[in-house]
Amino acid sequence: MSELIRRSALELAAGLKSGEFSSVEVTQAHLDRIHASEDDFGSFITITDDLALETAQAVDAKRSSGEELHPLAGVPVALKDLVVTEGVRTTAGSKMLENWVPPYESTVHTKVKAAGLPVLGKTNLDEFAMGSTTEHSAFGTTRNPWNLDRVPGGSSGGAAAALAGFQAPLSVGTDTGGSVRQPAAFTGTVGVKPTYGSISRFGIIAMASSLDQVGPMGRDVADAAALHELLAGHDPLDSTSLPDEVSGFVEAARRGDLKGKKLGVIRQLRGEGYQDGVIDSFTAALDIAAAAGAEIIEVDCPSISYALDAYYLIMPSEVSSNLARYDGMRYGLRVEPDAGPVTAETVMAATRAAGFGSEVKRRIILGTYALSAGYYDAYYGSAQKVRTLIQRDFARAFEEVDVLVSPTAPTTALEFGAETGSDPMALYLGDVATLPANLAGIPGLSLPSGVADGLPVGLQILAPARRDVALYEVAGPLEAALVSAGGRVLDTLAEGLSAK
Amino acid sequence: MKYEDAIKKYDPVIGIEVHVELGTVTKMFDAAPNSFGGGPNSNITPTSLGLPGSLPVVNEKAVEYAIKIGLALGCDIAESCRFARKNYFYPDVPKDFQTSQSDEPIAANGEVEVELEDGTMVTIPVERAHMEEDAGKNTHVGGATGRIHGAVHSLVDYNRAGVPLVEIVTHPITGTGERAAEVAAAYVRTLRDIFRALGVSEARMEQGNVRADVNVSLRESPEAPLGTRTETKNVNSFRSIERAVRYEIARQATVLESGEKVVQETRHWHEDTGETTSGRVKSDADDYRYFPEPDLVPLVPSRDWIEELRATLPELPAQKRRRLAAVWGFSDLEMRDVVNAGLLETIEDTVDAGAKPSAARKWWTGEIARLAKQQERHPTDLVTPVQVAALAQLIKDGRLNDKLAKEVLAGVVAGEGEPAEVMTARGLEIVEDTGALEAAVAEAIAANPDVVEKIKGGKMQAVGALMGPIMKATRGQADAGKAREMILAKING
Incomplete structure (x- = not known):
């Protein structure tokens, strides 16, 4: 295992800047690692060797000619295959888009290209980002580098596995109900869901528009912060994009101090139904934070009890509408009926029957039902009210504390098939701690708090809307305190991988 | 049952939905050009095609136009309103939902004064005006009539998909009795004039810039509850609107007379036969699963902006006609002739150039109109208001009489020069000797x-x-x- 792939993104950036190594070397090292480990991890749907090396060469050339470069120029990145990449197949993990090559560019990829980050490939995900295990992909299984019999989480499972498996130093995921934070927790990496509107959604294949947010992911807090800075900023192509200037995240992560910081523990999100190891790791982390000078305060967010119900009405409703366009008429899969007349209607039906997986179909049916005449007020309407109540609960809590903390997920990484059985509610429950942030539009971050039974545990930090910097002010020093107390979580894994 | 008998026996109630395509440079939610011509699927972007990941952005100009229309119809402009998704599967709808407005229209509660042929004024109550995007266009190939029935395949052109529309919906229009059909046509004509005066659309019926859906129902008496209505779609000329309403009133009366019930349905208008035929049965089961468009933020037009737009509203056609008729001393009949000939602005310009209103009217609706008709052109294509004013001045000065002036006019039309030049060149000046x-x-x-x-x-x-x-x-x-x-x-x- 090349030593280069062990380095963090910011370490690589520093080495590139000082001329210690070239972007081509760094990129090639990661591509080599991907090709050597993909059979085990299955993180990628598409690997873009040529594209990555081209970018790397261009960056190296610019650097040697003395051109001003973005701080992350030359540092490779992996993109979740929900991010539209012009000229590079973009599947959303669905058979529906198996051969779709976008004719236009997403804002995220535009920024990544402009900054000169070589794109290693497109990572695996649950179909259209619906799922928490990456098992609902039409493009095979992604395995957790910590334990190949475990899922990497989802839906950004490929993105997280690529980080934990040292295939990529940076990953771009998306988070609609926890899809960045939960896989980060399952893989011992850092995942951020920014404030809604922080990063442009233009060119991000939509799951649930009012909840979707692009999420920067890295192996440590500063790396995620650096990627967040790169991706964030106003985009006139996204009407929900915030006008906020975004900078200082890396600085906040490095300079932050826990002394005097008030950390609120959400009473509704600590305990019931959680795995013992998760609770233990969380409690230990709080002790370490307290020892570093943080004040731990228990706070109430009573409406969070209704968050899951509200989420599973709003999300499928929007899904049912957003995924209507996959009808075989313009792009993507087109299937004609086996028998009977071939009309627009029968082609649409046959295409959707063949192209969508079961979880996607389940949510489309749920959402179609919830939006139906006579049910709208009771379901979608009420869910929106709950959403407002949750926002108020958070706002009230943030009057008392700087950030809120909870375990990211009730469990560590699950075994394959454990929750794809007959009871989808069990799977949905796994999102209970993460989805309130999406409903409220507030930013959240998951960082590893420790290891339980050989698998990493994630700790979630939530901050007020448009105060993403507050995440880093706490996550940075908390990470430092945790590392100095128990070592870097991923190092355990890295040693094992190196030995292999 | 004939129309004349039907309206003696029943009280007709009509309702009209008018769609107007706004004349913006780009589409409602993306930067694709809003223009016709060019090959199929040439005026499109990822957003107008509904490609995965594409997002809408509201066209500010379209909002401005919608507000202007709302103000011109005397509507209240919403302090805040949202777009909504109207979900239904159809190949010409790229996202399989139409972005429209549902329970939060940008404008509501207005009215339009409509003048009938004989000068009778009717007030039409307007329920709402809302913004939405147009769909693409299907062409059915292989069938005999261009209809989907019998077609081998269909082609879709998305050039029109996303073109900004404003839909104006009336409340039920009651009390029009025997003049129901006439009122319907006059209302749409009035809206057309308003759109043009506002400059928000070319408003050409024949190009489909303005499209009308006409709802008709009958009841026993004005006191009776509303009857079952039918909606006749896409009636696209004033004459057709009048004919379609007459046809529906007569048809429904025949149905009721025979003891049957009118079916609530969408009907198609056939220009050639002057009949409507049954289309889709429309029931309350039509479920578009409306919900607020999450990709757009609520629209909150500032009060200042609205007042700014109100201040720039041009004089509306009805107001203008009334004012000019009084100033010019035209009779109602004379005014109507001028308006119907599309010469109001031209005569206004001619008067501004110094002609007496009566002279301007006489020349434009008389000799110039006659010449134009001969040449199958519009009067304004032949001469300019300034030239007509100059001609009138020569008559006033006693240098030409009417007969000579017609010869001079012919010379001007033939491109021989300005009236005075033609007069001199042709030696037509009145003999002073x-x-x-x-x-x-x-x-x-x-x-x-x-x-x-x-x-x-x-x-x-x-x-x-x-x-x-x-x-x-x-x-x-x-x-x-x-x-x-x-x-x-x-x-x-």
Whole structure:
């Protein structure tokens, strides 16, 4: 295992800047690692060797000619295959888009290209980002580098596995109900869901528009912060994009101090139904934070009890509408009926029957039902009210504390098939701690708090809307305190991988 | 049952939905050009095609136009409103939902004053005006009639998909009785005039810029509850609107007379046969699963902006007609002729250029209109208001009479120059030379002793008989008034 792939993104950036190594070397090292480990991890749907090396060469050339470069120029990145990449197949993990090559560019990829980050490939995900295990992909299984019999989480499972498996130093995921934070927790990496509107959604294949947010992911807090800075900023192509200037995240992560910081523990999100190891790791982390000078305060967010119900009405409703366009008429899969007349209607039906997986179909049916005449007020309407109540609960809590903390997920990484059985509610429950942030539009971050039974545990930090910097002010020093107390979580894994 | 009998027996209630395509540079939610021509699927972007990941952005100009329409219809403009998704699967709808407005229209509660042919004013209550995007266009290939039935395949052109529309919906229009059909057509014509006056659309019916759906129901009496309605879609000329309403009233009356029930349904209008036929049965089960468009933020037009737009509203057609008729001293009939000929602005310009209103009207609706008709062109294509004003001035100055002026006009139309130039070049100016006129008068008197006797005998109208030869002798350039004076002076003097 090349030593280069062990380095963090910011370490690589520093080495590139000082001329210690070239972007081509760094990129090639990661591509080599991907090709050597993909059979085990299955993180990628598409690997873009040529594209990555081209970018790397261009960056190296610019650097040697003395051109001003973005701080992350030359540092490779992996993109979740929900991010539209012009000229590079973009599947959303669905058979529906198996051969779709976008004719236009997403804002995220535009920024990544402009900054000169070589794109290693497109990572695996649950179909259209619906799922928490990456098992609902039409493009095979992604395995957790910590334990190949475990899922990497989802839906950004490929993105997280690529980080934990040292295939990529940076990953771009998306988070609609926890899809960045939960896989980060399952893989011992850092995942951020920014404030809604922080990063442009233009060119991000939509799951649930009012909840979707692009999420920067890295192996440590500063790396995620650096990627967040790169991706964030106003985009006139996204009407929900915030006008906020975004900078200082890396600085906040490095300079932050826990002394005097008030950390609120959400009473509704600590305990019931959680795995013992998760609770233990969380409690230990709080002790370490307290020892570093943080004040731990228990706070109430009573409406969070209704968050899951509200989420599973709003999300499928929007899904049912957003995924209507996959009808075989313009792009993507087109299937004609086996028998009977071939009309627009029968082609649409046959295409959707063949192209969508079961979880996607389940949510489309749920959402179609919830939006139906006579049910709208009771379901979608009420869910929106709950959403407002949750926002108020958070706002009230943030009057008392700087950030809120909870375990990211009730469990560590699950075994394959454990929750794809007959009871989808069990799977949905796994999102209970993460989805309130999406409903409220507030930013959240998951960082590893420790290891339980050989698998990493994630700790979630939530901050007020448009105060993403507050995440880093706490996550940075908390990470430092945790590392100095128990070592870097991923190092355990890295040693094992190196030995292999 | 005939229309005339139907409206004696039943009270018709109509309701009209008008869609107008806004004349913005780009589409409602993306930067694709809002224009016609060009090949199929040439005016499209990822957003107008609904590609995965694409997002809408509201066209500010379209909002401005929608607010102007709302204000012109006397509506309240919403302090905040949202777009909504209307979900339904159809190939010409790229996202399989239409972005529209549902329970939060940008404008509501207005009314439109409509003037009928005979000058009767009718007030049409407007429920709402809301913004939405147009769909693409399907072409069915292989069938006999271009309809989907029997077609081998269909082609979709998304150039029109995403074109901004404003839909204006009336409340049920009651109390129009026998004039229901006339009112329906006059209402749409009035809206067309308003759209043009506002400059928000070319509003050409024949190009589908303005499309009307007409709802008709009948009830036993004005006191009875509303009957079951039908909606006749895409009736796209004023005449067709009138015919379609007449047809539906007669048809529904026939159905009711035979003891049957009117079916609530969408009906198609057939221009060739003048009939409507049953389309889709429309029931309350039509479920578009409306919900607020999450990709767009609520629209909150500032009060300042609205007042700014209100201040720039042009005078509306009805107001303008009333004002000009009073200032110009035109009768209702004269005014209607001017408006129907599409010459109101032209006459206004001609008056501004110095002509008397009566002269401007006479020339434009008279000789110029006649020439235009001959050439199958519009009067304004032949001459300019400034030229007509110059012509009128020459007459006023006594340098031309009406007959000569027509010749000058012909020269101007033929491109021979400005009126004064044509007059000089063709030698048409009225003869001021009294010598020549006197000679012509003397000659005419000498040549017509019988006429002279009649005049002497007091038959003054016989003077006219001498004018012919005098005009002939002076090649029409004699001043008729002066010639008359001379004749009388010579005979009686």
